[in-house]
Each structure stands twice: as structure tokens, then as C-alpha cells.
Amino acid sequence: MLDLTYDTPKPxxxxxxxxxxxxxxxxxxxxxxxxxxxxxSGASTQFGAEPNSNVAFVDAxxxxxxxxxxxxxxxxxxxxxxxxxxxINLRSAFDRKNYFYPDLPQGYQISQLYHPIVGExxxxxxxxxxxxxxxxxxxxxxxxxxGKSIHDMDPAMSFVDLNRTGVALMEIVSRPDIRGPEExxxxxxxxxxxxxxxxxxxxxxxxxxxxxxxxxxxxxxxQYEKYQETQDFSHLGTRCEIKNMNSMRFIQQAxxxxxxxxxxxxxxxGSIDQETRLYDPDKGETRSMRSKEEAHxxxxxxxxxxxxLEIEQAWVDEIASDMPELPDEKKARFISDFSLxxxxxxxxxAEAENAAYFEEVATHGxxxxxxxxxxxxxxxxxxxxxxxxxxxxxxxxxxxxxxELIAKGDISGKIAKDLFEIVYTEGGDxxxxxxxxxxxxxxxxxxxxxAVDQVIADNPAQVEKAKENPKLAGWxxxxxxxxxxxxxxxxxxxxxxxxxxxx
Amino acid sequence: xxxxxxxxxxxxxxxxxxxxxxxxELTEACLSEIEGAKALNAFVHNTPEIALDQxxxxxxxxKGGDAPDMCGIPLGIKDLFCTKGVPSQAASAILxxxxxxxxxxxxxxxxxxxxxxxxxxxxxxxxMGSSNETSxxxxxxxxxxxxxxxxxxxxxxxxxxxxAAVAADLCLAATGTDTGGSIRQPAAFVGITGVxxxxxxxxxxxxxxxxxxxDQAGPMTKTVRDxxxxxxxxxxxxxxxxxxxxxxxxxxxxxxxGDIRGKKIGIPKEYRMDGMPDExxxxxxxxxxxxxxxxxxIVDISLPHTKYALPAYYVIAPAEASSNLARYDGVxxxxxxxxxxxxxxxxMYEKTRAEGFGDEVKRRVMVGTYVLSAGFYDAYYNRxxxxxxxxxxxxxxxxxxxxxxxxxxxxxxxxxxxxxMSDADPVQMYLNDxxxxxxxxxxxxxxxxxAGLDKQGLPLGLQLIxxxxxxxxxxxxxxxxxxxxxxVEKPSKWW
Numbered sequence: 001m002l003d004l005t006y007d008t009p010k011p012x013x014x015x016x017x018x019x020x021x022x023x024x025x026x027x028x029x030x031x032x033x034x035x036x037x038x039x040x041s042g043a044s045t046q047f048g049a050e051p052n053s054n055v056a057f058v059d060a061x062x063x064x065x066x067x068x069x070x071x072x073x074x075x076x077x078x079x080x081x082x083x084x085x086x087x088i089n090l091r092s093a094f095d096r097k098n099y100f101y102p103d104l105p106q107g108y109q110i111s112q113l114y115h116p117i118v119g120e121x122x123x124x125x126x127x128x129x130x131x132x133x134x135x136x137x138x139x140x141x142x143x144x145x146x147g148k149s150i151h152d153m154d155p156a157m158s159f160v161d162l163n164r165t166g167v168a169l170m171e172i173v174s175r176p177d178i179r180g181p182e183e184x185x186x187x188x189x190x191x192x193x194x195x196x197x198x199x200x201x202x203x204x205x206x207x208x209x210x211x212x213x214x215x216x217x218x219x220x221x222x223q224y225e226k227y228q229e230t231q232d233f234s235h236l237g238t239r240c241e242i243k244n245m246n247s248m249r250f251i252q253q254a255x256x257x258x259x260x261x262x263x264x265x266x267x268x269x270g271s272i273d274q275e276t277r278l279y280d281p282d283k284g285e286t287r288s289m290r291s292k293e294e295a296h297x298x299x300x301x302x303x304x305x306x307x308x309l310e311i312e313q314a315w316v317d318e319i320a321s322d323m324p325e326l327p328d329e330k331k332a333r334f335i336s337d338f339s340l341x342x343x344x345x346x347x348x349x350a351e352a353e354n355a356a357y358f359e360e361v362a363t364h365g366x367x368x369x370x371x372x373x374x375x376x377x378x379x380x381x382x383x384x385x386x387x388x389x390x391x392x393x394x395x396x397x398x399x400x401x402x403x404e405l406i407a408k409g410d411i412s413g414k415i416a417k418d419l420f421e422i423v424y425t426e427g428g429d430x431x432x433x434x435x436x437x438x439x440x441x442x443x444x445x446x447x448x449x450x451a452v453d454q455v456i457a458d459n460p461a462q463v464e465k466a467k468e469n470p471k472l473a474g475w476x477x478x479x480x481x482x483x484x485x486x487x488x489x490x491x492x493x494x495x496x497x498x499x500x501x502x503x
Numbered sequence: 504x505x506x507x508x509x510x511x512x513x514x515x516x517x518x519x520x521x522x523x524x525x526x527x528e529l530t531e532a533c534l535s536e537i538e539g540a541k542a543l544n545a546f547v548h549n550t551p552e553i554a555l556d557q558x559x560x561x562x563x564x565x566k567g568g569d570a571p572d573m574c575g576i577p578l579g580i581k582d583l584f585c586t587k588g589v590p591s592q593a594a595s596a597i598l599x600x601x602x603x604x605x606x607x608x609x610x611x612x613x614x615x616x617x618x619x620x621x622x623x624x625x626x627x628x629x630x631m632g633s634s635n636e637t638s639x640x641x642x643x644x645x646x647x648x649x650x651x652x653x654x655x656x657x658x659x660x661x662x663x664x665x666x667a668a669v670a671a672d673l674c675l676a677a678t679g680t681d682t683g684g685s686i687r688q689p690a691a692f693v694g695i696t697g698v699x700x701x702x703x704x705x706x707x708x709x710x711x712x713x714x715x716x717x718d719q720a721g722p723m724t725k726t727v728r729d730x731x732x733x734x735x736x737x738x739x740x741x742x743x744x745x746x747x748x749x750x751x752x753x754x755x756x757x758x759x760x761g762d763i764r765g766k767k768i769g770i771p772k773e774y775r776m777d778g779m780p781d782e783x784x785x786x787x788x789x790x791x792x793x794x795x796x797x798x799x800x801i802v803d804i805s806l807p808h809t810k811y812a813l814p815a816y817y818v819i820a821p822a823e824a825s826s827n828l829a830r831y832d833g834v835x836x837x838x839x840x841x842x843x844x845x846x847x848x849x850x851m852y853e854k855t856r857a858e859g860f861g862d863e864v865k866r867r868v869m870v871g872t873y874v875l876s877a878g879f880y881d882a883y884y885n886r887x888x889x890x891x892x893x894x895x896x897x898x899x900x901x902x903x904x905x906x907x908x909x910x911x912x913x914x915x916x917x918x919x920x921x922x923x924m925s926d927a928d929p930v931q932m933y934l935n936d937x938x939x940x941x942x943x944x945x946x947x948x949x950x951x952x953x954a955g956l957d958k959q960g961l962p963l964g965l966q967l968i969x970x971x972x973x974x975x976x977x978x979x980x981x982x983x984x985x986x987x988x989x990x991v992e993k994p995s996k997w998w
Contacts (some may be wrong), residue, residue, distance in 0.1 A: 057605060061830040063598065064585045064607060064709040066744050098826050098875070100852055107829020158848070160834065299875035301884060304716035304823055306745050 006132035012180030026176035031201040032209040039168035040067030051161040061105030073168040086121025103147035112141035136175040181252035211246040238272040254279035338367025364400025507532035512729040526575030530558035542998040549622035574617030579677035594638040597859025607709025625664030633935035635663025646671040646994035649959040659689030684939025687951035691913035691964025702946035703748035706741030714820035731755035758975035764798030769906040773809035793987035816940040818887035825871025913951040913964035
């Protein structure tokens with residue numbers, strides 16, 4: 001329903017020396033499953049533990065050790081699939097991807113090449129300018145993460161930390177539907193948002209819990225449409241895969257660089273080698289990871305230690321019945337229920353915690369007012385201290401109480417900001433603070449009239465000028481507000497000042 | 504005292520209970536036999552301290568009454584089983600010095616029942632071989648000899664140490680593993696009983712993997728009854744092995760009634776190979792007669808895809824092995840080659856594996872790597888998997904027709920001389936498995952039973968193949984055959 005309200009964004013066009021070129025991007029996102037134990041062992045997945053302390057015998061590839069699937073990881077993969085509106089495969093299977101590396105103790109990674117647990121799905125990627133791209137998901141499969149090789153601790157030796165070895169990853173493979181660096185970043189951001197809503201991956205890119213291999217190719221305008229019609233990849237250019245990116249900024253830079261590199265080669269009559277490349281953020285360039293002689297033949301074959309993974313529809317249904325509201329639905333609901341703008345709704349739904357906070361505040365009164373206060377005051381204040389919503393000192397009930405006071409006319413917007421600061425720094429019940437500190441707005445017109453009369457009486461010269469120039473009424477309003485300590489209802493002051501000056 | 508090591512499990516069980524013998528006495532008898540049998544090279548690592556501790560504990564338990572059947576029974580353990588704190592090298596130099604921090608499920612089951620570990624038994628390196636000539640510990644010598652010759656013969660393989668140790672009465676029984684015939688062929692070569700259970704009956708956890716979809720542990724014993732008793736303790740569901748079956752285990756010993764009246768025994772025509780020695784043919788014929796005499800119906804059957812089994816096996820097993828053996832890289836345990844200045848990780852892998860693996864293991868790793876590589880996968884590995892499915896279907900169809908078990912020869916020959924095949928094409932050696940690999944490919948239970956001696960006085964065995972999960976019935980057929988042949992011959996002691 002929502003996607004119909006968006007236009008399709010224009011692909012990024014790069015002008016080469018000879019022609020224009022378009023970008024075609026597909027991504028393989030590796031998302032660490034939010035599980036306390038590894039995919040095939042009971043070892044902990046806790047980040048930052050002592051090296052080699054979270055290692056079961058099977059993780060270390062000890063002789064005779066066998067993998068046993070962690071059902072919790074399977075459930076989270078299914079949940080992710082459901083969140084991406086994808087097909088859940090009731091029968092999937094694990095394969096071995098064979099290669100030698102010291103951080104891969106078994107000599108193979110257990111993955112799902114032939115029969116992934118999740119099939120085709122989709123992700124709506126909004127670009128913030130009223131356009132959105134529907135990116136198709138080809139598949140999601142479960143696989144083991146590798147360990148970490150450390151080469152800079154000793155001049156002659158390398159070290160290996162197996163804590164990460166065997167941690168469950170979901171590899172989320174997109175179709176080549178992404179058409180520019182900004183779209184790529186937006187796609188990752190959206191995927192991350194959905195995963196965090198689902199609670200299936202914490203999305204922490206810095207820790208490497210969400211990282212992407214980015215496939216980039218370029219083609220002449222019109223070629224992509226031919227691919228779309230036929231799904232025939234020969235209409236597209238040869239792709240290069242940029243490995244292991246865990247920063248949205250670098251992803252964009254790498255794509256930009258890689259596209260330009262390919263264009264230069266193509267325009268000078270060369271051809272692109274399909275290869276894996278690494279992005280060097282210091283130099284701002286991608287470079288080839290390995291030569292053809294070193295190209296891996298992974299010798300995939302079904303892992304004989306594991307039976308095919310069979311799950312029941314009833315179990316999938318059970319998981320489906322426990323799905324949280326997802327970002328697209330939540331945003332649509334915020335727009336319709338609280339009359340929020342697309343932008344405000346996007347900001348509030350960016351993180352599930354933000355949305356939950358807002359909804360609680362909104363129970364205290366007007367949704368739009370609540371949105372303004374959450375976005376402008378609370379988020380602004382939190383950002384100043386580099387905090388996120390989970391660290392807010394102001395509870396939704398407190399902010400709700402402030403909004404109630406505004407709505408009742410007990411305090412002005414200006415006083416409310418002072419009150420917010422008090423609550424933020426000192427805490428306390430907003431209504432009580434207003435009462436105790438005499439912050440209540442003066443709405444008693446006779447008191448305001450008295451104050452206005454006083455200001456007029458004290459400033460006869462100004463009164464004369466104001467009669468010539470009605471704009472000076474504002475000065476009287478300011479004086480009255482000052483005299484009342486900002487507690488006078490500004491609307492009432494305005495009216496009375498105008499009446500008295502004109503009268 | 505040496506007579507004690509000749510006891511069967513069943514005999515020892517009874518004597519232990521009546522107090523005629525203690526587990527310590529049994530164990531000491533075996534340890535002394537082992538000491539005197541170095542010429543056989545069956546045991547590669549002795550664990551007398553562990554054995555005597557276990558035996559003392561077993562005696563206490565027996566005294567307390569209610570001890571399990573295997574309590575106090577001295578066993579040899581194939582080196583493929585990881586035994587906690589005890590060298591477990593799969594007879595390979597690449598696992599030099601490796602002492603696992605864990606105990607395999609099968610040996611744990613045995614020790615939990617009070618069984619005694621005398622030591623670790625020689626075998627072909629990583630269970631790859633049919634003559635026990637690929638071991639880093641050197642060849643095992645068969646206790647049997649041809650007539651009056653003193654030619655050293657193979658005990659078969661890969662469980663050659665287990666076979667020789669049981670046949671020579673160095674222990675009451677031994678564990679073996681069988682990937683393509685590694686229990687049944689050596690059992691046949693030394694005149695003992697060897698059972699390969701249904702795939703999934705015994706846990707593979709803690710057994711060094713050769714070919715995961717084919718490997719099964721099983722007992723190697725002096726009698727069928729002993730095999731029933733020992734298998735009962737070895738097997739059972741293990742949540743640590745995803746391929747272990749969560750099924751109830753029948754009472755194997757109780758199934759040994761010897762009554763096979765009305766049962767149908769299938770005789771597969773495809774197992775009548777060209778060039779098969781007359782003696783084997785005759786033995787098979789005798790087996791048929793004995794089972795008919797015992798009241799079974801003998802039915803000619805066809806297993807049409809049999810001839811493709813050996814090639815399929817020698818694609819699938821090396822493919823899995825090439826991946827399973829990738830972990831022996833010198834990084835974390837076992838052998839690591841000395842490196843030269845400037846050597847990197849690639850050199851470390853290459854030198855370590857070149858030094859650590861023997862020729863047969865290298866051959867299979869290379870074959871396996873080849874058949875899995877891009878461009879060859881469909882032609883070899885995938886085709887072999889399809890053949891495997893057809894072989895399995897052959898058996899299913901036969902069993903669906905009402906056949907209760909299948910009788911075949913266990914091996915195409917009697918034990919051959921050590922070194923006799925060294926110049927032959929490796930495929931000649933692989934032919935040893937011709938009657939046994941089908942059982943592994945189909946995941947079925949099989950048992951080799953000694954059935955007679957050839958002209959040179961060497962034992963020959965017959966194989967019974969059972970229905971999946973019907974080891975009880977299969978063992979009863981084997982029991983019947985054992986009763987009928989009356990095979991009691993032992994090798995004359997020369998060592």
C-alpha cells in the first residue's frame with residue numbers, strides 16, 4: 001500500500017569522458033544473529049571477551065567434534081524472513097564452503113548455498129525526497145562467522161582469536177536493484193532498522209555485527225531496463241565485489257570510486273575482471289584482493305554432519321503471530337493517527353525505542369505537539385550530550401505532563417522549555433514544579449490589565465510613538481511579559497495591549 | 504592366567520558375577536598378553552594405570568550387585584576414538600602428541616557401564632585402508648598364518664589392530680569403526696564377529712571423522728552374543744550428534760533365539776563376482792544351506808546397482824574426507840612443520856600436511872578435492888550421490904518384497920600378505936570393500952561372521968545385511984549361522 005505513494009528515484013548517472021553511465025548495485029549484508037550462543041555450539045557470543053575465551057571444541061575444529069544447530073538462531077532467521085515479507089523454506093540444508101585460513105579452524109564454513117532458509121522478499125527504501133526504491137531480496141541464509149586473524153601484534157607471528165568463530169550470521173542477499181551510492185546507504189539503513197525492530201540483529205556496524213559485500217557494475221542508460229524486462233544479466237556490466245564494508249559513509253565512497261574506476265577502464269577500451277576488491281578508506285580507493293591464480297574454489301557440498309533443516313508451518317505461524325509492528329506500518333499509522341508529516345513520522349520511527357517513547361508521550365495529549373516536543377526538545381537535548389533515547393533522564397510520563405500543562409494553558413511554550421530543562425537536569429513532577437516555583441501562566445485578565453496599565457503609565461513617550469507606529473505594540477508586550485516574569489498568557493497580553501493602545 | 508583373556512564377554516560377565524574371577528584379574532591377564540604380543544603391533548598405546556583403576560572400580564560395582572553387562576570387561580579401543588587425556592592420533596603423524604580433552608560418546612558409554620580400557624589400537628591412518636599398512640605406527644600383523652608358512656599376513660583394515668587384538672586374545676573385545684567395510688573385512692580376515700550398525704545407531708561424537716555420512720562405530724568380538732552385548736552399550740541417541748537416531752534400542756541379546764524359521768534370506772546375484780575364488784563361492788553356498796536347514800527360505804534377489812557402488816564410494820568418501828581433514832593444518836594441535844625463514848601460512852600448511860599425512864591419505868584428499876572442484880562436481884560427486892540413492896533404493900525394494908536379511912560373502916579373498924599389494928594399483932586394494940561398501944552407502948546394518956577356513960587354514964567370513972534399525976533380527980541370523988558353522992578355530996600362537 002505504501003509503496004504506491006512513492007515515486008521511483010532516478011538512478012545515479014556518472015558522466016564519463018565519452019558517455020553517461022548508470023550504476024547497478026547488489027548487496028550481500030551479513031547480519032549477526034542476536035543470539036547468546038553460536039550457530040552450532042553453546043559458546044557465548046559476547047562481544048569484547050578475552051581472546052579465545054568463547055570457544056567450544058567444535059568451534060576450534062577439534063577432531064571428532066560435531067555441530068548441532070541452535071534452534072534459537074533458526075527462529076530469528078525465520079523472523080527476519082517474515083519481516084522482509086519473504087518466503088520461508090520449511091526445508092533448508094547446510095553446505096560446507098571449503099577454504100584454508102587460520103581463523104577458519106574446521107577448514108570450511110558451514111553455510112547454506114543450495115537450500116537457504118529464506119527465499120524471496122523485499123525492502124522498501126525511502127530516499128527522503130518523496131521517492132522510494134523497492135529492493136528485492138533474493139534469499140537469506142544462515143552461516144558461521146569466521147574468527148579474527150591478528151597480524152600486528154608481533155613482527156614475525158600472527159595470532160588468531162576464535163571468539164567470533166561460529167557465531168551465527170544471516171546473509172541477506174539483494175537483487176541488483178540499487179542504483180546509486182545514496183540508495184545503497186539508505187538500503188543498509190532500512191535493513192538495519194527492520195532488523196532492530198525485529199530484534200534479530202543489533203545492527204552495530206562498528207562492532208562488525210552488520211557488514212556488507214557490495215557488488216558494483218556500470219552500464220549504459222537503457223541497459224538496466226532491458227535487464228528488468230528479461231532478468232538477463234548479460235544486459236548489465238561485469239560486477240566487482242567490494243568486501244566487508246561496515247560504514248555507510250565508506251560504502252558510498254567505495255561505490256563512487258569503484259564505478260568511476262570501471263568507467264575509466266571501459267571507456268579506454270578495456271574490460272572489467274569479475275573479482276573481489278577491498279576498499280582502503282585512507283587512500284579512498286578499491287584494490288584487488290587476490291589474483292586469479294589465488295582464486296578460491298570453495299568446493300561446496302552438503303554438510304554430512306547435519307541433517308536437512310526441517311521446520312513446521314505451525315512453528316513459522318507461531319513466530320509470525322509474535323511479530324512487532326514494522327517501520328513501514330508504524331510510520332503509516334503515525335501519519336494517519338497523529339496527523340504527522342512524513343518527515344516527523346520517519347524521525348520518530350527510525351528506532352523502535354523512539355517510536356515507543358513518542359507513543360507514550362502522545363497518550364497525554366495532542367500527537368503533533370508530542371511529536372514536536374520529542375523531536376525538537378528531547379532529541380535535540382539528548383543529541384547535545386551524545387545520548388540516545390535509552391539514556392533519557394526525562395520519562396515519557398514527565399514529558400507528557402509538560403505537554404498537558406501547555407495544553408491546559410497552565411504554562412506558555414517558553415516557560416515549558418524552562419520547565420523541560422529543569423525536569424531534564426533535576427527531575428521531578430512537572431506539575432508540582434510549576435506550582436512550587438510559581439511558573440504558572442497568568443491568565444487572569446485583570447492582573448494582566450493592571451500590568452499593561454502600569455507599563456503604559458510608566459512610558460508615556462513610547463505610547464505616543466506606538467500610536468504612530470502600531471508595530472511598537474510588540475515592545476509593550478515584551479515589557480509586560482518581563483514584568484510578569486514570563487508567566488502572563490502571551491495571547492491575552494497581545495489582545496489587551498492592542499486594546500489599550502488603540503483605546 | 505593367560506586363559507582368562509580368551510574368555511568371551513558373556514563368559515566373563517558370568518564369572519565376574521559368580522566371583523570366579525575379578526575384573527582386575529581379567530585386566531592383568533590381558534595386559535600381560537598385550538605385553539607379549541608386540542610382534543602383532545596391535546596396541547599402539549597401552550593404558551595399564553587407567554585399566555587397573557577402572558577394573559578396581561568395576562570390581563566394587565560388581566560386588567555391590569546390579570552392575571551392567573559390560574562392567575569389568577577389558578577392551579581395546581581403536582585409535583580413531585578420542586579418549587580423554589590419552590593419545591588419540593587416528594594412527595596419523597599429523598596428530599602427533601594430540602591428547603583430547605574429551606571422551607567420545609561411544610567410549611564414554613562403555614566406561615559408564617564399567618568397561619575397562621587396555622589401550623589404543625592400531626589402524627589404517629584416518630581409517631583409510633584395507634590392510635592396516637597405512638598406519639604411522641607401522642603394519643599390524645595378522646595372528647593367523649597360511650599353513651606352516653611364516654609370511655606375515657594383513658589383519659585387514661582399517662580396524663586391523665582391533666581385529667588382531669581380539670583374534671589373538673589380547674582383549675575380550677574391541678571397538679572398531681566402519682566406513683566402507685573397516686569392521687567387517689578385518690573381522691572376516693581374523694575369524695571374529697564384527698558389526699557395522701545402522702547409520703545413526705552409534706554416536707559419531709568424538710570419533711575422528713573420515714567420511715561423515717558413512718562412518719559408524721561397532722563392536723568387534725569373539726562371538727555374536729558378545730557383539731550383541733557390547734553394541735547394546737555402545738549405541739543410543741546422542742544429542743551431540745545430529746545424525747544420531749532418536750529411536751528406542753531393542754534388546755539385542757534377547758533377540759538371539761537362533762529361531763529363523765519362516766524368515767526370508769536374500770541372495771543377491773550381483774555379488775557373484777567374476778574371478779571370485781571357488782572357496783568363497785563354496786562358503787557362501789554352505790551358508791545358504793545352513794540357513795535353509797535352520798528353516799529360512801532362501802530367495803534369489805537382485806540389487807542391480809551394486810556394480811556402481813565401489814566407484815560411488817570412492818568418490819563420496821574421499822570428497823567428505825578432503826573436507827574433514829582440512830582441520831589438520833598445524834595451527835591448533837598435532838604436528839606443525841618446522842618453517843624456514845620467510846615462510847608464511849601457505850608454506851606452513853603445505854609443509855605440515857606434506858609431513859603429517861601418509862600417501863594413502865594424501866591420495867584420497869586429492870581425489871576428494873578434485874571431485875568437489877568446480878566443473879567436476881556434477882560429473883563426480885553429484886553423480887555418485889545419485890548412484891548412492893539408487894543403491895539405497897535397491898535395498899528398500901528387496902526389503903519391501905519381504906526379504907528379512909541378505910547373505911553375502913564378507914570379502915573377496917582370505918587375508919593376503921603384508922606388502923603383497925604394495926605395487927598394485929590402489930584400485931586393487933579398494934576391491935577388498937566390494938561386498939561391504941553397499942551397506943555403508945545405504946546406511947544399513949551389516950555383520951561379518953566367521954564361517955570357515957580356506958585350504959591354507961585362513962578364516963573366511965560371511966556377511967549378513969539387515970533391515971534398517973533391525974540389528975536385533977540381523978544378529979539373530981548371525982547367531983544362527985554361528986551355531987550352524989560351529990566355527991571355534993583360533994590362530995596358533997607364534998608371537
